[in-house]
Amino acid sequence: MRQASDRLVIETGGRGLTEITRRIGGFVRDSGMESGLLTVFCRHTSASLTIQENAAPEVQDDIVDWLDRIAPENGGWLHDCEGPDDMPAHLKSVLTGVSLSIPVAGGAPVLGTWQGVYLVEHRARPHRREVALHLMGE
Template identity: 50%
Template structure:
């Protein structure tokens, strides 16, 4: 069994679902692992990960609209606001989504469904440099 790790750096421009499927899939291919388990981890508290449809971009728009309704940015609504009015809502959105995934690797590729894509879900309004930690263990 072989193991590989990588830190993927993603620049965000503000609140958005940023596709990272290709970067992750390309890295898995580079490792040469044919069968294994990929762990994708987001070590932040104001952005998260999600697996969603990757064919129709309106899905991403609807998700963003849903989260704006579910966890609004309203001044005075939250006690924690040391980094601005979007800080506490970002923490809550992260708590409602995922910080990590385990994805099987089959035939040298992450086993995404035909319409699935992996996204970094940025919850802050300002640009950030985010890290995604990848760990892959498996057989070549």
């Protein structure tokens, strides 16, 4: 059993989804491992990760709109010291999660035809986000 780890730095443009599938695939390919389990972990409380359709961009827009309806900025939140989008961002992160486990086979992440891995930025302004990668396999 071998292990490999790295981190991705992702510059976001503000609220929305940023696809990181190719970068994750590159990490797996460069590890030289043919099979195993990849953990992808977002190191933030106001951003998250998701696996979602990568063919129709409207899916991404609808997800952002839905999350805004579930956790609106004007929700009367007690925590507001970092701005009106901060507490909703934390709640959205709770809903979508900060870690993913992805099987690896044939030297690549095992994803469906239309699946992509996304960092979800929940804050209104651009941020620099870090995602940790850890692969165990052979």
